[in-house]
Each structure stands twice: as structure tokens, then as C-alpha cells.
Amino acid sequence: MLQLLTPSGDVLGEPPLSVDLTRRLYRAMVYVRTFDRKCAALQKQGRLATYAPFEGQEAAQVGSAAPLDPEDWMVASYRDAAAMWMQGYPWELLIAWRTGDERGGRPPEHVSVLPPSITVGGHMLHAVGLAWSARHFGEERIAITYFGDGATSEGDFHEAMNLAAVYGLGVVFFCQNNQYAISMPRTAQTRSETIAEKAIAYGMPGVQVDGNDLFAVFTATAEAIDRARAGDGPTLIEAVTYRLGPHTTSDDPSRYREESEVEQWRRRDPLERVRIFLSERDAWTPEWQERLETEASTEIERAVELAEGMDGLGPARIFEAMFDELPPHLVDQRAEALRSVGQ
Amino acid sequence: MLQLLTPSGDVLGEPPLSVDLTRRLYRAMVYVRTFDRKCAALQKQGRLATYAPFEGQEAAQVGSAAPLDPEDWMVASYRDAAAMWMQGYPWELLIAWRTGDERGGRPPEHVSVLPPSITVGGHMLHAVGLAWSARHFGEERIAITYFGDGATSEGDFHEAMNLAAVYGLGVVFFCQNNQYAISMPRTAQTRSETIAEKAIAYGMPGVQVDGNDLFAVFTATAEAIDRARAGDGPTLIEAVTYRLGPHTTSDDPSRYREESEVEQWRRRDPLERVRIFLSERDAWTPEWQERLETEASTEIERAVELAEGMDGLGPARIFEAMFDELPPHLVDQRAEALRSVGQ
Amino acid sequence: MAVLTLAQALNQGLEQALAEHPEVVILGEDVGRTGGVFRITDGLQRRFGPERVVDTPVAESGIVGMAFGMAVGGMRPVVEIQFMGFSYPAFDQIVNHVARIRNRSRHRFTAPMVIRMPYGGGIGAAEHHSESTETIYVHTPGLKVVVPSRPADAKGLLASAVEDPDPVIFLEPIRLYRAVRETVPEDPHTVPIGEASIEREGTDVTLVSYGAMMKETRQAAEVLAERGVSAEVVDLRTLVPLDTDRLLASVEKTGRVVVVHEAPRTLGFGAEVAALVAERALYSLQAPPKRVTGWDTVVPLKKSEQYYLPSVGRIVAAAEETLTA
Amino acid sequence: MAVLTLAQALNQGLEQALAEHPEVVILGEDVGRTGGVFRITDGLQRRFGPERVVDTPVAESGIVGMAFGMAVGGMRPVVEIQFMGFSYPAFDQIVNHVARIRNRSRHRFTAPMVIRMPYGGGIGAAEHHSESTETIYVHTPGLKVVVPSRPADAKGLLASAVEDPDPVIFLEPIRLYRAVRETVPEDPHTVPIGEASIEREGTDVTLVSYGAMMKETRQAAEVLAERGVSAEVVDLRTLVPLDTDRLLASVEKTGRVVVVHEAPRTLGFGAEVAALVAERALYSLQAPPKRVTGWDTVVPLKKSEQYYLPSVGRIVAAAEETLTA
Ligand SMILES: Cc1ncc(C[n+]2csc(CCOP(=O)(O)OP(=O)(O)O)c2C)c(N)n1
Ligand SMILES: Cc1ncc(C[n+]2csc(CCOP(=O)(O)OP(=O)(O)O)c2C)c(N)n1
Ligand SMILES: [Mg+2]
Ligand SMILES: [Mg+2]
Secondary structure, three states, X not given: OEOOXXXXXXXXXXXXXXXXXXXXXXXXXXXXXXXXXXXXXXXXOOOOOOOOOOOOOHHHHHHHHOOOOOOOEEEOEOOOHHHHHHOOOOHHHHHHHHHOOHHHHOOOOOOOEOOOEOOOOOOHHHHHHHHHHHHHOOOOOOEEEEEEOHHHHOHHHHHHHHHHHHOOOOEEEEEEEOOEEOOEEHHHHOOOOOOHHHHHHHOOOEEEEEOOOHHHHHHHHHHHHHHHHOOOOOEEEEEEOOOOOOOOOOOOHHHOOOHHXXXXXXXXXXXXXXXXXXXXXXXXXXXXXXXXXHHHHHHHHHHHHHHHHOOOOHHHHOXXXXXXXXXXXXXXXXXXXXXXXXO | OEOOEOOOOOEOOOOOOOHHHHHHHHHHHHHHHHHHHXXXXXXXXXXXXXXXXXXXXXXXXXXXXXXXXXXXXXXOEOOOHHHHHHOOXXXXXXXXXXXXXXXXXXXXXXXXXXXXXXXXXXXXXXXXXXXXXXXXXXXXXXXXXXXXXXXHHOHHHHHHHHHHHHOOOOEEEEEEEOOEEOOEEHHXXXXXXXXXXXXXXXXXXXXXXXXXXXXXXXXXXXXXXXXXXXXXXXXXXXXXXXXXXXXXXXXXXXXXXXXXXXXXXXXXXHHHHHHXXXXXXXXXXXXXXXXXXXXXXXXXXXXXXXXXXXXXXXXXXXOOOOOOOOOHHHHHHHHHHHHHOXX | OEEEEHHHHHHHHHHHHHHHOXXXXXXEOOOOOOXXXXXXXXXXXXXXXXXXXXXXXXXXXXXXXXXXXXXXXOOEEEEEOOOHHHOHHHHHXXXXXXXXXXXXOOOOXXXXXXEEEEEOOOOOOOOOOOOOOHHHHHXXXXXXXXXXXXXXXXXXXXHHHHHOOOOXXXXXXXXXXXXXXXXXXXXXXXXXXXXXXXXXXXXXXXXXXXXXXXXXHHHHHHHHHHOOOOEEEEEOOEEEOOOHHHHHHHHXXXXXXXEEXXXXXXXXXXXXXXXXXXXXXXXXXXXXXEEEEEOOOOXXXXXXXXXXXXXXXXXXXXHHHXXXX | OEEEEHHHHHHHHHHHHHHHOOOEEEEEOOOOOOOOOOOXXXXXXXXXXXXXXXXXXXXXXXXXXXXXXXXXXXXXXEEEOOOHHHOHHHHHHHHHHHOOHHHHOOOOOOOOOEEEEEXXXXXXXXXXXXXXXXXXXXXXXXXXXXXXXXXXXXXXXXXXXXXXXXXXXXXXXXXXXOOOEEEEOOOOOOOOOOOOEEEEOOOOEEEEEOHHHHHHXXXXXXXXXXXXXXXXXXXXXXXXXXXXXXXXXXXXXXXXXXEEEEEXXXXXXXXXXXXXXXXXXXXXXXXXXXXXXEOOOOOOOHHHHHHOOOOHHHHHHHHHHHHHO
């Protein structure tokens, strides 16, 4: 397992990132953690329809998204708001989607991120096709896809990995092994020792990294991205991490895991070791931290306001994105729907 | 790749099978080859609906089925008539199914072989569940499933392998890598070097054997069966072999492979090396061969007659195995069907 | 006899099935340790152990295909698919294998198994969590399809499904899991598959529905009653085999029919009901049959879901239209 | 203008699509080297190379899911599923992704792709090779479903499907591939999706069908004509969006309708036709609508398939029943 920055903040070898870049990514991690906690709180108040917190996985998501080019494709899941934001998906849309407003699924034109996938497994194939389209059009883009340890049991994981390898496509398969698929522990999900070694079955490189280690995640993903961009095909990365919170806000993790296990992982907090690293280089101060947190809060509060200001599709617009042009039966049904609400 | 009997009939190490058993399995190979050629001929005459010949794969099928206990479960595909016959499926039913008579799908009560699977991939899971049922009821039975190189690309292959390993079930996954999935060569099907190594992804033993070597196939399968029966879980076996004929009788293999390649594999004929082995031990004579062929022909001719004597389900019985009891709408439809043919 | 929710009735039914039938096992994602995302299997793994109540990897095709093998081998698996929208990866196994093995083997092998799926909207869930695609199973020969709307029926139909010699798709209305309560017989009991229930007798119009939409349908009948319209309410309970006799008898009596479901309209179950009525009761009809259904769209997310699901108002309006037609 | 079979017309249509649209690629099992099991893509890989006509591993979900990504990325994939019965492993990709991405992303991402599937029986094929399960796609919001019955329509509808901004399920009647010939315009042309064709005008009864069953339906009209019955023949050509106007206008004119398909009856497309007619043309009906369909069974194998597929005789008898009703 690749580790470059230990939980106590020691760098093994040369730091792969400049202090400056490390500061920027630390800042990003503070922002996404603020977002995550805010969303979990909003859900408890009934202001979000559902929420899948990613606390503990910040380094995995921020560190893997950081080396992407802005036009690279990203196909991620419900738990990957941090990665999606890194790739340009605005806070307010990430939130709007979670309030139950379809418009949250539409990123701005310049953002090449698909709406988050709720179904487990199927979306990996989309990254394979997107990488193909990039190659078809002679673009330099690659595609990255995010999924969990549980998703590796789905047939579509297998088909996506195999097809990407068969056609030598520029895909990075980024697995956040957060030890659980809802209540199912990773060890019961599959009997392979690591998820990374599943790559062998496809003749693809596979690498396991400490997913709570920003440096290791960044380094391994940057290499995979380079390989993909150079036309040398796909890579599977297993980022070993931990979901500190519940699966979603309606899950009760005490049913399937011990608090002591959670405690152990808290001690491997992905932000803390970067903080120590920066602090030891005089690049972190409590004041800066405070400023970051305040800025993040303000930014996210504003996003919440924007998202909550969106009023949903309403009775007419639920029909209007089924097809490019509304076919006659939907014209009729829309009229019926409007009549039924007195419009 | 495990090889124990070379194409020129040399045994590497001690022969794993007695001469007597070898003679019996040689006889079986002659029988199934006779069956295969007869069916291919019948299809050309329009007497079978479709036929997928297995010539070249006789050692793989006979050698792997031979070590089974009679009550072991078998779940095989359209190309595995030889293995199914070895496990007790009568010739006439194997033929009847191919004439387009559903009753070919119903083996006698004591035969634990499912009707052959036409869909590629899905049936492997059934073996997993059958192995589970055996364990549930405390039976000593294991389950073997046959599939091709192409089938390994289906998601269900992945799910079956993973589930069998996760639950430690007594399943033998027997892959006949006959180099092609219709026109798709094995090398384009997947980028792993071997199919056997895909087992690593599931923490399962995987072994590659010379599929045209009766001794190697028998030995590897017997070991896997023992492991399964002992409760030590599943095994993947890749039998490297070759389909000498077309995919089915409507396929034209000249579109995708060279005659020279076929010639090479003809020189690795699975029967010939056993013949040499037996002959060198004075256990084969041309007269015996002739007698075997005559007996086989007679037996199979008789089966063809039986199968062709079966007259199909007819208008009433097409309704009668949808459910245990005919529900009212099928009672009505059956009446309608009978009326429409004047009954 | 205790007063139970639909969720509790199902839990009790599953517990009794496990206790009575050693060949029954429950399989699904998170059904064991957590008792399922809706807690329908709560406590069962504790009581019966992890060999009878089995947590599975995330692999729907695998779960169903493996359960199929178990059923062929003589067991009675009861599979839970976490949400109906996640049954699609298992569609091939269900259509090509589960529904067909009896026919493929001429009764030699059978797949007596139950596939339970929470279905339907109304709880503001995420994408793919509000599906009501019973059509795809109803249209598949070889499957029975059951959709209870009441706790006692749920328990009784579940027992019948478990004992049925053929595969049963068992659809559980998510939004009624905890929204309806009634007294449910403590002892194991069965409700026969294939019988509709005339919930309320009436003379002017027949309201036909099943599962989750029974709630709005019943309410609509109340509203109509207040307005002097006597509605007969039919809870189909089983979509395959359909109780065509009771359905047609009711329509023949009232001369008017409104069928209600939340599935999309085109080829939703209402199409079959309307077709049957037109074919077999045309001359009794005093007005065109009406379909009050979900639209031919994706089920909207929380903020707009209300515009999708049939409302009491829509049902009442449709019934009134049949009376003025 | 050459006289072409349906197979040749499709081959020409695909060739022209590849030539005209650099973003079109064809993907599927055996579509390249062998030109597909039905040879519909014959010669195309030779002409356009293995990057445009792509042989794939045996992985239907993978093919469709990957093609979906290609379409979102701006390409126009045309996928061949070897037989309709092998589309089920891809069902999740089709329903949960292909059909929904436009709605999920509010028009930002789209999946303009064509999924071609040979469908239907009548050639004595093996199990799973004779499926006609258009219902499952018709019922899925977000898909268009096209089923040509004639060579010229096949070519023109294929061109429309390739150019359509939304995903199209394109069903090709296996037993008509080489059984019908007609002159087909050499140049690329489109036939609009969503328009039925009144193939034959008549006054006594409307016969509605599509795809493979058009052959028997046409023959039935001939037989009826000989018996003095004037049948109007409607080839729907597109099931979604349905040309409801032409359909209803015909039924309003004749007052009688027989709908013909080989899919199982329950919730087969005939249910939707009968329901629409009952809802919107009830007062024109002079007899109950009739469904002449496959049964609610698995399609039998070769020796008994004839008892499953609707025959000319069954269609004629149904039409005559509407006249004596
Ligand atoms: C096809 C499908 N099956 C089941 C589910 C229900 N489900 C949602 S998340 C989840 C567990 C996924 O675990 P993992 O892949 O490890 O991702 P994590 O949630 O841990 O990030 C399940 C089973 C689903 N969304 N899609
Ligand atoms: C799910 C599914 N997809 C496609 C097919 C069509 N098909 C039949 S055999 C075959 C190739 C299978 O190749 P392989 O697994 O290597 O077995 P072989 O035929 O070589 O024995 C294909 C694609 C099918 N039967 N089922
Ligand atoms: Mg996880
Ligand atoms: Mg093969």
C-alpha cells in the first residue's frame, strides 16, 4: 500500500507536492468537510431529501481530483460531492440535487461532470465510453470514475474494467474502499486480499494507496492520469479509507460496527496529517484555519440559500426533459397535469 | 499450463489414470465424437433446429465430467452435450432438445443436470445456488458449471465467481477456452494473460490445463471436486482447447480464422494421444476402434430415431408447464389456441 | 391479534416462514446485521443466524441467479431487492431463468422463490428509488405478481408466496410500510394468490387499484360518497394471475371504471384493465374507462413528486367524468 | 432504386450512416469480422475499419453502458444486440441510464444512440431467440421504439433513428429480414419517427399491427377482401411515440379493431391499443376490440412454435367476430 505521508505527518521521501499546492488542497479539504457537515446537519432538519456523508474520505476525493485537467470527464456517485466540486460542480447544484430538485443534475456548460450516479456499478461503464469519445474526437481528455468497495461486486464493474482494458481506453477507475457497503464489511464483500489486485483479471495495472494520505492519492492518481492521457490505457486505484459517518443519514452504523473501530480511523484523519506537515513548514496557523473555516461556511451558506431558493420543476417542467421535443402523448399528459392542479 | 499427456502420447510422470479407466474414457470420447458428427450432419439435413459442435473439445468435457459423482449437479451450455451425457443425460433427449422439442430439456429423475443454457453467462450462478442447496441439506454433492472463454466477459461470470468464493461454496467453474466466442478471438475478449488468473480477483484457486489432454483435465478437475466436496470452496479451471468446427452450423469460420490455425489444432487431437497411450500399452487395437465406432453409431442412430419420433408439444401442452397449476387466463388461452387449430 | 403496520406484518410473516420451513432462507443486501434498509427483516438474523438470513454483496443479478439455483436445489429462497429500481440488473435472471425453468424442463426443475421489492414513490426519495415498473414482471410469462396494500393481506399473501410452487414477485408499497395499521392474525395464515378483494361495495363506478395507490383510491371513494356517488373499490392484490371475474363483475354492475396506479400510463397495468373491460364488458360500459396514473416520465424528485403521483383529486375527477360522459 | 430485402436495406442504411456521420460507430458482438449473425453489418468493417465497426466482448450491459458514455461524449453509437432476448442483461443500463440522462441532467447531457435488436419468432430458433418483449421498452419513459416491417421504411426509419437526438430502440423482425423485398431509394432518406402508415384503406374493420406480424396481417386483409370484408390495415411503424391520431381516426371510421402482435397478450402492445380505443373512441365502437397475440407463455421451440404465433386464420377469425358481434 502506497503511503507517502504518515498519520503523524511524516513524509516518506521527497514531498511530491509543493507547499503551495499542499496548502491549496488542504484548503479544499477544509471546504469539503464544511460542506459535508453542513449537509448532514441540513438533512437532520429535513431540508435535504437524503445525504450520504463522506467525512474521512476527503483526501481520497480531493487528492484524486486535483491532478485532473479541467476538461477531463468525471463520473462519480452519490458520495463524491467533494471530487465533483473539485472538478467544477458548483456547491449550490450539489445541494439542490440533494434537496430533490432535478436542476441540481445539470452542471454548467464548461463542467464535464455527469450528475452523480445513484445506482451502484452502472456508471463506471459511462466513463469507459466517454474515454472512447475523447479518443474518437482526438481530444486529450481522460475519464475518471469513482465508486466504492461494494460496487466491485456488481457485474458492471467487471464489464467496465474488461472493456476499458480490451480497448486500451484512458480511464482511471478510482475505488474508495471505505470498508463498508452500507452494513457489509469489505472482507465479506469479496475474498480477494485487496481490491487493487482485481486489476490482474483484466491485464490492467492496479495500485493500492493509503486513501487518507493526500500525497499518496495525488501521486498514484497523477500517474494513472498520465498513463491514460498518453494512450497507455486504464488503471485501477484502490484508496483505502473509511467512512466515519453513517451510510446515509437514515443509516444506524451501530448495528454493524464498533465505535472503537471508528475511533481508530479518526486517528487517521486525512486533514490532520496535512495540517501537521504544513505546520511544520510554517505554512499553517490557527488563524488561517479559522479564516478558512469562516470563508467555507459563508460560501456554503450562500450555496444553501441559492439551492433552497430553487422551487423544483413544478407540474409542467417534469415533462420537458424526457425528449428533445415533447411528443404528442406528453403534450396531452402535461395538459392533464396542469388541469389537475387548476392551471 | 498443466500437461500430463503430450500430443504425441508421452506421459509426463506417472499416469494418473489406470489403463482400464483410460480405456473407458477413450470409449466415451469416441462415442461423443460420433454423436457430434452425427448431429452436425443432421443439422445440415434440416433435421435439427440448430447445432453447436464441440469437436476438438472431447477431452475437456469427458475428462472433467468423469471424476464427478452421479448425484453431483451439472449446469452446462449448448456446446456441452458430451459432459451432460457423461453425467447421465440420455442421447435422445440431447437430440430432442436440438430438434426443437421442449421435452429434451427434462432429464430423467436421477439425473442432476439442468437443461443446457443458451444464454451466455447467467447459468454459472445457478451452480453457485445449487452448491448452496447441497450444503443447506447436508448433502455431499458439489456443482460443476461449464462455460466458454467468451462467457468470462459477462457480468454474471464475475458475480458467480465472487459469490461462490464469498460463501466458500463447492463449485467447479470449468471454462473451455476454445479460443473463440463466435468470431471473437480469446486475445480480444480480455487482456488478462490467462483466464485462470482471473481467479485471483476472487481469492480463489485458478488452474490452467491443456484442455486436449485427458489426463491433465481429469487430474485438475478431480482435485477441484475434492476441494469442493471437502468444503474448501470453489476453483476455476481453464481448459485450453479449440473448437475445430464452426460456432454453430450457421456460422462460417473462414470469415475470422485461417485454415492453417485449424490444422495446427487438428494435430493436437484429444483422442489421438490417448489412442497412442493405450496402443503403446497394448490396450488399443484397430478392431476395438472399429467395434466402438459401430456400437456408438448404432446407439446414436437409435437415439435419433427416438428423438425424431417425439412430436413436439402441440397446441395444448405449450401452456402446461408455465405454472404448477394452469391459471385461469391460460385456461382461456389454451381453449382459444385449440379452437384456432380446430380442436 | 395485534395491530400491526404493514412492515411489522411482513416481519412477522418472514419470521414465521423461517420458523416453519427449514428450507426458507432470506437473502439480500443488508438484510442481516441491519435488518434491511426498511427494517423488514429486523431481528431475523439474530434469531435464525447468518445461514438463514444472509447478507449479500452488492450484486442483484448474482443474488437472484444464486437464489434460483438454491430453489432448483430444493430450498425456498426469499430474496430482498433493496428497491425495485435495483431489480433491473437481475432482469435477465428473472426473465430468462427464474420464470422459465419449469417450462424449459417440463416440470422437472422449478424455482419456488419469492423476490420481494419495495416499490413506489411518495417519500421524496432519491432517483431510482420510486419505481413502479410492475409491467415488466406482469408481462413476463411464468411469474406471479403480488402487491398487497394492507398488513393482514401482506402477511397472508407472503405466506402464500413462500409456499407457492412457482416464483412470485412480491411488491411492497414503500409509503404504506408504516402508514397503515390493522389487526393481523397472530398465527400463520394465507391469503390466496389470485383473488381480488371488493373493499367497498358501490353501484355507480368501479375504482380499481392495488398496492400503494389503494390509499388514495379509498379516500377518493370517501369523497365521492360525500358527493353522493357510490363507488365500488376493488383492490386487485394480485396482478398475475388476475382475478378477472371479480373485476369484470364489478364493472358490469357499475358500468363505469377508473383504474389507478402510479406506474407510467403507457402499458401500465391500467392498459390491461381497460383492454379487458373493453373486450369483455363493452356492452355494459356507460362511459369510457379512465386511467389515473403516473405520467410517462421519470418519477420526479422530492420537490416535484406531488405532480406525478395520482392524487385523490385526480381520482375523484376521473370518476365524476365517467358519470357525466 | 434497387429492389432490396429488409436486411439489405438496413445494411445500406448503416453504410450511409457511417459514411455521412463521422460520429457514428457500430458496436456489437460479431458485427465486424463476420458482419453479424444476420449479416446486417456485412462488409462494413472492411470499408470503415475496426474503429468504426467494433467487435465487442460478450457483455451486453457493458456494450450498452459504454455506448451510452460514447453518446454523452458526442458520438452516435449504433449498438447491435445479437437477439432481443440478450438485451435483458443491459436492461438496467437502458432504463436507468440511457432513457434518463436527458432528464437527470435537464438537457445538458443526452444519449443519442440506436440500439438495434433482431426480434420475434418464426424461424424455429433456439430458446431466448424468439423474444418479442417490446413492452418493456415501450413502458420505459425516455425511449423511442421503432419497428419497421418493410425494407424502405427500415432504411428510412434507421436514418431517422441515427439522427434522432434521443435514444431509439430499433426492433428488426428476424423472419422478414429476407422474406420481403421492395424498391428502396438508393439515396439516404428518412421516414419520420412517430407516423403510422395506412397500408390499405378499408371500411369494415381496422387491422393494426407492426413489424413481423404485418405479413400475416396483410395476408389476412387479402383473405377478408376475398370474403367481401373491407379491412383497413395500419402499420404502426413506431410504438413510441405512437401515432394515436391515425390509429383512432381509422377505428372511428371502421368501428372495429383487431390488433395483432406476437408478444404475450397480457400487457402486450395490444393492451395499449385497446385501452386507447376504449378511452377515446368508445362511442364509435361497434364491437369489442380484439387482440390476436402470442400467448402468455414462453415462445415454444421449433416443433410447436406454429401454435404460438398468430396465424392468418386467427386474424381473419377475429376480424369476422368483430363483424358479427
Ligand atoms: C444497483 C444498486 N443496488 C443497490 C443499491 C443500494 N445501495 C446504495 S449504496 C449501497 C452500498 C454501496 O457501497 P459502496 O460501493 O462501498 O459505496 P459507499 O456507499 O461505501 O460509498 C447500496 C447497496 C443501489 N444504489 N444500486
Ligand atoms: C447473453 C447472451 N449474449 C449473447 C449470446 C449469443 N452467443 C451465443 S454463443 C456466443 C459466444 C460464446 O462464446 P464462448 O463463451 O467462448 O462459448 P463457445 O461458444 O465458444 O463455446 C454468443 C455471443 C447469448 N447466447 N447469450
Ligand atoms: Mg463502501
Ligand atoms: Mg469459446
